[in-house]
Amino acid sequence: MDKTINIKVKVWRQAGPKVKGHFETFELNNISTDSSFLEMLDVLNEKLISERREPIAFDHDCREGICGMCSLYINGHPHGPDDEITTCQLHMRKFKDGETITVEPWRSAAFPVIKDLMVDRRAFDKIIQAGGFISVNTGGVPDANAIPIPKKNADLAMDAAACIGCGACVAACKNGSAMLFVSAKVSQLALLPQGQVEAARRAKAMVAKMDELGFGNCTNTGACAAECPKGIKLSNIARLNREFLCAKLKD
Amino acid sequence: MAKKQNIIDEAKEAIQKAAETVTDTVKDVLEDEKTQKIVKQVKKTAEKVADKVQDIVDAPETKEAADALKDAAGKVAEAVKAAVSGKTEKIITPKDAKIPEGPLAEKWTNYKAHQKLVNPANKRRLDVIVVGTGLAGASAAASLAEMGFNVLNFCIQDSPRRAHSIAAQGGINAAKNYQNDGDSVYRLFYDTIKGGDYRAREANVYRLAEVSNNIIDQCVAQGVPFARDYGGLLDNRSFGGAQVSRTFYAKGQTGQQLLLGAYSALSRQIGKGKVKMYSRYEMLDVVIIDGRARGIIARNLVTGRIERFFAHAVVVGTGGYGNTFFLSTNAMASNGSVAMQIYHKGAYFANPAYAQIHPTCIPVHGTFQSKLTLMSESLRNDGRIWVPKKLEDAKALQAGKLKGRDIPEEDRDYYLERRYPAFGNLVPRDVASRAAKERCDAGYGVNSTGLAVFLDFSDAIKRLGKDVVAAKYGNLFQMYEKIVDENPYENPMMIFPAIHYTMGGIWVDYELQTSIKGLFCIGEANFSDHGANRLGASALMQGLADGYFVLPYTIQNYLADQITVPRMSTDLKEFVDAEKAVEAKIEKLMGIQGKRSVDSIHRELGLVMWEFVGMGRTAEGLKTALTKIKEIKKEFWSNVYIPGSAEGLNVELEKALRLADFIEIGELMARDALNREESCGGHFREEYQTPEGEALRQDDKFSYVSCWKYMGEDQEPELIKEPLDYEFVQRQTRNYKA
Numbered sequence: 009m010d011k012t013i014n015i016k017v018k019v020w021r022q023a024g025p026k027v028k029g030h031f032e033t034f035e036l037n038n039i040s041t042d043s044s045f046l047e048m049l050d051v052l053n054e055k056l057i058s059e060r061r062e063p064i065a066f067d068h069d070c071r072e073g074i075c076g077m078c079s080l081y082i083n084g085h086p087h088g089p090d091d092e093i094t095t096c097q098l099h100m101r102k103f104k105d106g107e108t109i110t111v112e113p114w115r116s117a118a119f120p121v122i123k124d125l126m127v128d129r130r131a132f133d134k135i136i137q138a139g140g141f142i143s144v145n146t147g148g149v150p151d152a153n154a155i156p157i158p159k160k161n162a163d164l165a166m167d168a169a170a171c172i173g174c175g176a177c178v179a180a181c182k183n184g185s186a187m188l189f190v191s192a193k194v195s196q197l198a199l200l201p202q203g204q205v206e207a208a209r210r211a212k213a214m215v216a217k218m219d220e221l222g223f224g225n226c227t228n229t230g231a232c233a234a235e236c237p238k239g240i241k242l243s244n245i246a247r248l249n250r251e252f253l254c255a256k257l258k259d
Numbered sequence: 260m261a262k263k264q265n266i267i268d269e270a271k272e273a274i275q276k277a278a279e280t281v282t283d284t285v286k287d288v289l290e291d292e293k294t295q296k297i298v299k300q301v302k303k304t305a306e307k308v309a310d311k312v313q314d315i316v317d318a319p320e321t322k323e324a325a326d327a328l329k330d331a332a333g334k335v336a337e338a339v340k341a342a343v344s345g346k347t348e349k350i351i352t353p354k355d356a357k358i359p360e361g362p363l364a365e366k367w368t369n370y371k372a373h374q375k376l377v378n379p380a381n382k383r384r385l386d387v388i389v390v391g392t393g394l395a396g397a398s399a400a401a402s403l404a405e406m407g408f409n410v411l412n413f414c415i416q417d418s419p420r421r422a423h424s425i426a427a428q429g430g431i432n433a434a435k436n437y438q439n440d441g442d443s444v445y446r447l448f449y450d451t452i453k454g455g456d457y458r459a460r461e462a463n464v465y466r467l468a469e470v471s472n473n474i475i476d477q478c479v480a481q482g483v484p485f486a487r488d489y490g491g492l493l494d495n496r497s498f499g500g501a502q503v504s505r506t507f508y509a510k511g512q513t514g515q516q517l518l519l520g521a522y523s524a525l526s527r528q529i530g531k532g533k534v535k536m537y538s539r540y541e542m543l544d545v546v547i548i549d550g551r552a553r554g555i556i557a558r559n560l561v562t563g564r565i566e567r568f569f570a571h572a573v574v575v576g577t578g579g580y581g582n583t584f585f586l587s588t589n590a591m592a593s594n595g596s597v598a599m600q601i602y603h604k605g606a607y608f609a610n611p612a613y614a615q616i617h618p619t620c621i622p623v624h625g626t627f628q629s630k631l632t633l634m635s636e637s638l639r640n641d642g643r644i645w646v647p648k649k650l651e652d653a654k655a656l657q658a659g660k661l662k663g664r665d666i667p668e669e670d671r672d673y674y675l676e677r678r679y680p681a682f683g684n685l686v687p688r689d690v691a692s693r694a695a696k697e698r699c700d701a702g703y704g705v706n707s708t709g710l711a712v713f714l715d716f717s718d719a720i721k722r723l724g725k726d727v728v729a730a731k732y733g734n735l736f737q738m739y740e741k742i743v744d745e746n747p748y749e750n751p752m753m754i755f756p757a758i759h760y761t762m763g764g765i766w767v768d769y770e771l772q773t774s775i776k777g778l779f780c781i782g783e784a785n786f787s788d789h790g791a792n793r794l795g796a797s798a799l800m801q802g803l804a805d806g807y808f809v810l811p812y813t814i815q816n817y818l819a820d821q822i823t824v825p826r827m828s829t830d831l832k833e834f835v836d837a838e839k840a841v842e843a844k845i846e847k848l849m850g851i852q853g854k855r856s857v858d859s860i861h862r863e864l865g866l867v868m869w870e871f872v873g874m875g876r877t878a879e880g881l882k883t884a885l886t887k888i889k890e891i892k893k894e895f896w897s898n899v900y901i902p903g904s905a906e907g908l909n910v911e912l913e914k915a916l917r918l919a920d921f922i923e924i925g926e927l928m929a930r931d932a933l934n935r936e937e938s939c940g941g942h943f944r945e946e947y948q949t950p951e952g953e954a955l956r957q958d959d960k961f962s963y964v965s966c967w968k969y970m971g972e973d974q975e976p977e978l979i980k981e982p983l984d985y986e987f988v989q990r991q992t993r994n995y996k997a
Contacts, residue, residue, distance in 0.1 A: 024907070042744075043627045050629055050858070057856045057911070062902050065910055067417065069590040071630045073738060074515055075421045090741070097741045122561055123908045130538065133418050137530035141523035142482045146402040146807045147473070149480035153437060156491025166484040166509055169516060173420055196482065203482050 012038045013105040017052060019064055020112045025120050025128075033108070041101040045088060046071060046078065048100055066125040071096040073237065076172030079179070080125055081112040086176035086235045094174060094237045114179040118186070118222045129175050131221045132189060139213035140193040142203050161199045168196040170238045177232035177240075183224030188232040190214050191248035192240045198251055208255035215252055267324050270308050274331045277304045351966065351981035357769045358462045363987045364444075367466045370769070371812060375819035382407030385818050386826065388555055388570035390542045390597060392419030392525065394518055394799060395782025396576035398806025401524035404533035406811060408818075411568055412525070413537045413557060415592055415913075420522045423578060423590040424802060427514025428635035428735065430496060430506035431478075431799040433471040438495050442503040444468045449988065451797060454500040454687050455762070455790020456940035456956065457990045458610070458964070458983065462769060463787045465987075470808040471800050475507055477807055481520040485509050497640055498795040500687040500995075506796045511635050511735045517799055521806070540566075541913065543841045544600050545573060545778060548833045552778035556837050560913060563906045565838055567829035571821045572777045572814060575601065576806065579761035579783040581614065583921045583928065584873075585865025587758035588620060588633040592913075598765055598784055599920040606773040607966035607979060609786035610763035611924065612932035615793055615941045616874050617759030618644075618691035621742055622711040631757040632742060634714070635735055636795040639684045641719035641728065642752070644691070646703040646712050648672045656705045663705065663713050663751040674698055678951075682995040689792045689941045689954070690995060692756035696874050697952060699755075706753050715751035756874060760798060762789040762941065763931070766966045766981075770813035771805060774968075777821075779814060781805035786964065791940025845905050848915050853898030857914040860895050864918070864925055867891065872929050877945045881933040888926045895922060927967060927976070934978065937961045958990055 014037045022029030036055070039048050046068050053063035069077040078095040082088035088098040103109060111125065119127040169192070177188035194211050197203030203210075226245060233242045280301055359366040359373075377385065385408050389400040392414040400412040414422060436442040448468040452459055475493070479485065485507050486494040495504040509516040528534040539560040546554040546567070554569040580595025581587040602608045619634045647653045648670050655661040674694055676683045686694075695712045698704070705711050720728050725748060729736065736747045743753070765773050765780040767787055773780050782802040789797065828834075871884035895918065903909045938947040938954035939961070947955040964981040 040625050040627060042624050044629070044742075047627050047629050051627055054856055054858065057900065057902055060900070060902060063911060065908060069416060069421055069592050070423060070426045071591060072426055072632045073741075074426050074512065075416075075423070075590060076418075076425075077416060077421045092737070093741055097738070099741065099744070101744060126908070129417055133420070133526065133529075133536075133538075136523065137526040139530075141527040142480065143527065144477075144480045144524075145405040146398075146477060146524070146811065149476045152435070152475040152479040152485075153492050157487055158491055159487045159489050162484050162487040162491075165482075166486075166516075169484050169509075169519065170512065172515070173418065196484065200482050200484065202480055 011041045011101075013041060013100065013103065013107075015039060015103060015106070016108040017048075018108055018110045019125070021064070021124055022113075022121050024123060029121065031110075039100055041099070043100050044071070044096060045080075045082070045098040045100065046096050064125060065123040067127075068096055073097040074172060076174040079114050079127060079174060079176075081114060081179055083110055086114070086179040087174075087237050092237055092239050094172070114175050116175070116178045116184040116223075118184060119175060119178065127175075129173070131223070132173050132175065132186070134221060135186065135190060135214055135217045136193065138217035139206075139210040140197075142197060143206060155201050157200060165196045165199040168192045168199070168240065168244055171240050172238055174237065176235050176237060178223065180231040180235035181224065182229065182231070183227060185226045185232070186218050186223040187226040187245050187248065188236060188240055188242075190218050191244035194251055195244040195247045198247065207251055208258060211248060211251040212255050215248075266311050270311050271331070273304055273308050277301050277308070278331075278334065349977070349979040351964075351979060355768070356460070356981060358460070359769065363461060363465050366462050367469055374812065374816040377815050377819050377822060379407050381822040383409070385409065385821060386411065386570040387572050387574060387814070387818075388413070388568060389574045389576065390555065391422065391576035391578065391782070391784070392522070393422035393424035393576060393578055393782060394514075394521055394802030395784075395806040396422070396574075397518065397521035397525045398803050399574055399576060399781055399810050400534055401521060401528050402807055402811040403814070404528035404531075405524075407533075410528070410534040411537065411570060412534050413540045413542060413555075415539065415541045415560065417538055419525060419536060419538065420519060422518060423593050424518045424799070425515045426588075426590065426633070427517075427799055428511045428633065429498065429637040430508035430513045430796040431474065431517060431803070432498065432501075432505050432794070432796045433475045433507060433800065434468055434505060435472055435475060436505075437493060438504045440503045442505050444471075446503065447471060447505065450501050451788065451794060452790065452988055453991075453993060454794040455792050456954065456993060457790065457958070457962070457985065457988075458613070458939055459788055459790030460964070460983065461985060461987055466809065467788050467801060467804050470804045473808055474800060474803045478517055478520050478803075481524060483509065483516045483520045485516075496637055497685060499636055499639060499685045499691070500682075500794040506637070508637065511637065511732060514799060517803065521803070542577075542597050542600070543916070544837045545604055545775075546833050546837045547604055547775065548827065548831065551776045553827060554829065554834065556834070556841050558841075561908055563909065565841055567834045567838055569827050569829050569834075571824060572779065572818060574779040574781060574810065574814070575765070575784055576781040576802075577784050579764065580921070580924050581758045581761050583864070583924050584758040584868045585861045586623065586628060586631050586869070588617060588631050591630060594917040594920065595924045596917050596920040599923055601765060601773065601775065601778060601780075602967075602969050604775060605969065606775050606778060606780070607766035607968050608763070608927060609766035609964050609966045609981075610791070610931065611927045611967065612872075612935055612942050612965075613762035613791050613940060614758055614928070615688055615760040615762060616692040616756045618688055618695055618756050619714060619754045620757035620759070621739065622706055622753055622755040623708065632738065633757070633759060634739060634752065634754060636688065638714060638732060638735065638752075639691075641723070641731070642684065642714040642716050643673055643718055644675050644684055644695075644712055644714055644754075645671045645673045646698045646705060650702055653703045653705065657707055657709050659707065663715065664717070664749065672698075672703070679995045681997050686995045687792055687794060688759075689943070692874060693943060693952070695754075695756055711753040711755045713751035714754045716747065717751070720748065758869075758873075760793055762786065762791060762793050763928075766964070770816060771810050772813070772817065777817060779810060781810050791942055845912065845916070848899070848912065848919070849901055849905050851897065851899050851901070853900050855894070855898050855900060857899060857901070857911055857918050860891060860899060861914070861918050861921065864888070864891050864922060868925055868928070872925070872932055875943055875945050876932050878933060878936075881929050884929040885926060885933070888922060888929065892922045892926075895919065930976070931965050931967065934965060935961055954993075956992070962990075
């Protein structure tokens with residue numbers, strides 16, 4: 009039969025962006041270790057609703073680790089204690105019976121809290137809008153096989169493109185820097201011939217927008233890559249720095 | 260005597276005329292009033308004839324003639340009956356569906372050559388609302404903005420990049436024939452029609468196959484990192500239902516990469532100010548003015564404020580309604596509410612019963628489960644599906660006494676390879692799903708619930724090496740291991756079918772316009788291209804085809820007539836009324852203050868759907884479902900509890916609004932499934948199967964699209980048929996055996 013555990017969940021509650029928040033602790037018994045972390049929160053919310061209390065607001069959607077909607081800072085780690093997964097893929101078998109689990113929202117100046125564990129990550133969208141694209145319109149493009157791309161570059165681009173835009177890198181960084189996120193997009197496009205045309209402009213525009221939106225500076229602690237659910241590598245930051253420097257030197 | 264002959268001749272003529280009128284009437288029964296009038300006339304004539312017959316019937320010499328007349332009169336009566344019943348049977352003709360004239364391969368070209376366009380100066384003056392930011396919505400919003408239209412784009416998530424298209428794993432089809440294995444536009448068209456069990460519209464599917472190649476070109480130009488060979492050219496893999504390799508992929512994250520491509524194009528337009536993005540907004544109704552869609556009512560999910568938005572046209576790309584089943588592979592917030600809103604305003608809902616059950620999902624593991632996770636169909640390229648041959652082995656597996664790897668090769672039943680030698684593990688999804696259910700129903704399930712089969716990679720690992728398998732499927736294997744806590748490199752994966760995609764959806768014509776003028780529907784939300792079953796890697800193709808290459812053309816044919824329409828004020832009565840109705844609905848829901856949570860009622864609905872409207876359907880079961888869904892509806896509207904208030908962020912209220920619509924969709928699905936007395940594609944009526952358990956279509960009776968028209972609360976919807984007359988393809992029984 010399923011193994012179950014009893015836990016305490018210490019959750020950040022905050023009614024709105026401008027309101028002062030606080031921790032609230034709930035006890036939960038007989039949680040199946042096969043359930044996911046978010047299913048545990050579902051159970052907790054059902055309990056709160058049955059007690060006619062307000063459920064905990066948290067972001068989630070696909071629940072298979074790809075949409076990047078779920079967040080949560082669990083026991084001091086973005087996406088919890090397991091490696092290379094998002095919160096929705098975290099399972100209760102990673103926790104001990106009797107454990108107190110602390111759950112907080114992403115904490116970063118650029119990601120204001122909306123309610124409880126939900127934060128506003130539109131700053132990421134704004135960075136992409138500043139230059140995280142290749143300027144082609146629909147139609148009138150060459151045949152897909154017209155430009156061969158070395159497999160190695162295509163694979164590296166794919167590794168960088170795996171970023172899900174969840175914001176764990178920012179939450180993990182003591183400076184609240186978005187360098188890993190920005191570098192992943194800059195790298196992906198700089199590695200492909202289609203993206204090289206505007207590589208310099210892109211690097212400059214995205215970095216400028218990142219600074220403008222209140223993200224911190226990078227001090228190479230590497231916490232971002234260590235906590236990234238998709239294993240985006242620090243080498244992307246090196247590539248961004250190179251792209252950025254080259255672009256600035258050309259000016 | 261001469262007088263009598265005259266009467267007979269007259270009567271004969273009258274009957275002839277009546278019969279002709281009736282025959283014509285049957286053919287042309289679209290106009291209700293006209294039909295009624297003709298039927299009345301025919302009846303009158305028939306009565307007159309009967310009277311005259313009576314006059315002459317006594318005379319013995321006219322007996323023979325009279326009998327003949329009586330016979331003829333009988334026929335007239337029957338024809339009248341047919342005409343009367345024909346009145347209730349509305350038909351959508353190819354002309355109504357705006358299917359262009361000409362040979363299949365030239366229809367789209369002809370359409371584009373003759374459609375109306377909007378000149379650049381006028382595009383600036385036209386606003387288009389696009390609801391949804393998945394593959395269809397984002398690509399449409401970006402393309403329309405690039406062309407010069409002002410676009411208002413809405414999504415319910417915090418960012419347009421979260422739409423559930425992102426979760427598609429396996430790949431996207433295109434008829435590039437890069438592998439030189441005999442692929443062509445026609446073959447992709449044919450496979451799609453056949454895979455859909457001959458229930459899709461030929462002209463639309465051909466156009467889809469035609470534009471498929473442009474999609475790949477477009478995505479590569481955007482920087483989508485598709486998998487490549489060492490020579491630097493694009494790689495392909497095979498997918499179910501095809502004998503060529505035409506599927507382009509980016510690891511097991513193709514949907515993510517394609518969506519991020521569309522998202523980047525969209526972001527570029529947002530940056531330029533051509534698209535105004537509204538994230539965390541949920542559409543709650545469409546606004547119709549003088550019979551045309553002119554805007555929407557939406558709720559700001561953060562502030563709870565209800566807001567009004569005007570546009571010259573509205574495009575809906577809000578995905579499918581698989582979450583009616585509560586447990587599905589859809590994202591938690593995926594919903595069918597916009598489809599229901601526009602259905603209530605007069606858009607037809609087509610083929611609601613066609614839902615796809617995907618064969619390779621991680622099995623259900625507990626009552627707390629919130630969703631099901633898909634394991635990509637691409638795994639069937641190298642994985643082999645089996646259950647034990649011996650019942651005692653299955654029992655031992657179910658009791659946890661044995662593991663899959665403990666069962667020797669000779670005791671394994673690779674049932675797909677056994678039943679379908681030609682396609683083997685790569686049969687279409689509906690066939691693979693039913694075969695798994697058949698084995699599990701017979702007691703051969705391999706997990707504790709008895710509802711799972713094995714998907715085994717040991718052969719592939721032996722043949723290719725672990726590294727190659729890891730390179731191809733590593734992220735999927737990792738995903739599996741995180742969820743199930745078992746290493747799929749060492750022990751076969753366990754899988755079971757789950758609801759994944761809905762082929763049914765809002766009816767659209769060739770221009771992707773719904774039955775409401777100015778209201779368009781794209782992507783999974785419409786019904787058009789997949790018939791009764793969708794082939795793997797075709798959803799991404801259709802979403803992007805609609806958004807990049809079809810809608811941006813066809814919508815202009817509509818907007819060309821709208822250039823003189825000024826932007827309307829959202830203070831118009833229609834906007835005010837629509838907003839009031841939405842507010843009243845929310846107030847009603849908040850006021851119930853019952854005892855049950857939204858999810859608990861949704862779970863109940865899901866169980867009813869899965870049991871009676873799932874993989875195997877019967878008339879009796881569907882009737883039970885209709886009764887049970889009615890009870891659930893009553894329970895919901897009298898006993899649901901929504902905490903908090905309508906102001907500000909309230910997730911439970913959002914869920915309740917969606918569940919109210921899921922209940923209605925569930926009812927519509929059951930109704931449609933009950934009406935369709937045949938098995939086709941994803942719709943399997945147990946009464947209609949071959950002796951070998953394969954789906955048995957009833958082409959003479961059901962070769963049509965079922966379009967349901969809303970007739971009012973608690974009224975039965977009206978069924979309108981769009982006959983599917985195949986002009987270019989010969990209908991056959993699908994055969995994946997040889």
